[in-house]
Amino acid sequence: MKNKITILITALLIFGCRGPVKEENTNTASASTLPIGHEKYTVNTKQSLVVWKGSNLMGSNTHMGYIYLSKGELIIENGQLIGGSAEVDMNTIEDEKHGRDNDLVKHLKDSDFFDVKKFPTSTIVLTNNAATTGDKRNVTGNLTIKGITQPVTFSAKTEVTKGVFKLNGRLAIDRTKWDIRYKSGKFYDLLADQTISDSIEFHINIVARNKELNL
Template identity: 55%
Template sequence: MNNKLLTSYLFLIITSFFLGCSATGENKNNTSSSSISLHVGDEKYFTIDTKESVVAWTGSGVHGKHDGYAYISKGELMIENGQLMGGTVEIDMTKTEGPGHATNNNLINHLKGPDFFDVEKFPFSTIVITKSAAINGENKTVTGKLMIKGITEPVTFPARIEIRDGIVKASARLIIDRTKWGIRYNSGKFYDNLADRAISDSIGFQINIVAKK
């Protein structure tokens, strides 16, 4: 093989190598990056104030319950004629905290791992609000879609929504069956003879949101 052909051959190998590395990196970043964009400047949308909003969670087992926090990374609520019409809430699962806002203990590390939320692969969960219906006054029934670990399931939950002076305050209580989102660790539905290692399939979320123009 002459020098010219050898040089061309090596160039093709090196180019293919770097293009392959670039594509792999892009796919990885897409998996771990935020998946929603906001309607900035649209009068119908109120942007969630992430410093004033929080999601509290509660889980339980035979020996008692555990609770903690997860934080909203971004989101918005769509309000038309004084009514909640839609919205998106994105939760950063990598910032899950336990009692006392602990961020690095056996419980929190386990929740972040593959047995539960697998935050390395799925760092964000999202709630997409599709509609709300009035119950009485500021009390609503909200319908939407909840994505956890890349799995999306429909949800319906009660919420209280107050709109005053360009500020939306919303509080909601959402209880889910974790196994619908592929979280089966020590679930009595899938494992026998768990005894005192059994963990409830129900996880409760108290969602408090403040959204502003």
């Protein structure tokens, strides 16, 4: 089974925001002040979902499953996502049937892959958001897995309607950049059908709500 196991990874957004402050000295600007025109949105962890997909090198054996956000906060300006961060609970890794207590999931959680006991969460911090074509955006950020942080970029469709923000995007990463080397062709001399692809895809669906509107 380990010959066919796939990797998952994830990521997606907890967007660190700043909170309101009391003004005690008019000559001192507080770092926690949210700039005028910026709005704080809280990620709805029950409505948000990340779907992961991995395969062997030849693509003949593919696995997919799910993983969930534990918390997240976004900053929106004029209807556009401009910052924030999100945290993923690595203990929520599931297979395509939403199973968690099986050999596939247990292997993904062990030290061959995500070493979840040692690194129970992964995070992504947004650094930029630029328009491409139509309603598509190029979202860039820093993704941390197993204590290793690397820059990432992914394409996403975003929208804000009546205080509800939605993001639908696809992120692909090279897992070896986060020291996930199990059966990677870069580090092991294996037959093609035993080699696991270094590329992992995940499809991100995020729903967040404006904190001020109490939706």
